[in-house]
Amino acid sequence: MEDHRIRAADADRERVASAVQTAGSEGRLTLEEVEERLTHVYAARFTDELAALTTDLPRPAPPRPGFPLTRAALRRHPALRLHLAVVVALGVLLVVRWAVLGAGFFWPAFPVFWLAVSLFVHARVRSFRERPGTAVPY
Structure with a gap:
């Protein structure tokens, strides 16, 4: 029976070493454990050896999407x-009208708030549709 193990690349070793160092900086591993595991990481030849070094460590949380209304999003979407x-x-039109009429109560705050909310929702929907693996509703 042939051995179907996959050889580890330098990038694999660096990824696991980073996870071990992060666990050490969080206090999950002692300094001796970090040194021992790093020694094994850089001596590992196969990916299954690397996986065994981090099985007792928590997986990092997936990155959360940032604020959807960015310059990059504005460049990508003319709408x-x-x-x-x-x-x-x-x-601007509502604030100018308020200033010209001399009204005491700043009523443009309410429509401007809802306009801003509509813009935020529009940007959020656009960013959701760009994520890989999400179906675009028609």
Whole structure:
């Protein structure tokens, strides 16, 4: 029966070494355990040997998506840029109208708030649709 083990690459070793060092800095491993595991990491020849060195450590949390309204998102989506321009134009128009009429109560805060919410929801939907593995509803 043939041995179907996969050889470890330097990138695999560095990834596992980083996980071991992180566990040491979090206090999950003592300094001696970190040194011992790092010695085994850099001596490992196969990926299953590397996996055995981190089985008792927690998996890192998957990265959370950041704020959806970024410059990169605005560059990728012309509809989002247009929505932002409309929100800004309407906000300025409402504030100018409030200032010209001399109303005491700042009523434009409410429509500007809802315009901003609509822009945020639009950006959030766009970022959700860009994630790999998500179905785009039609």
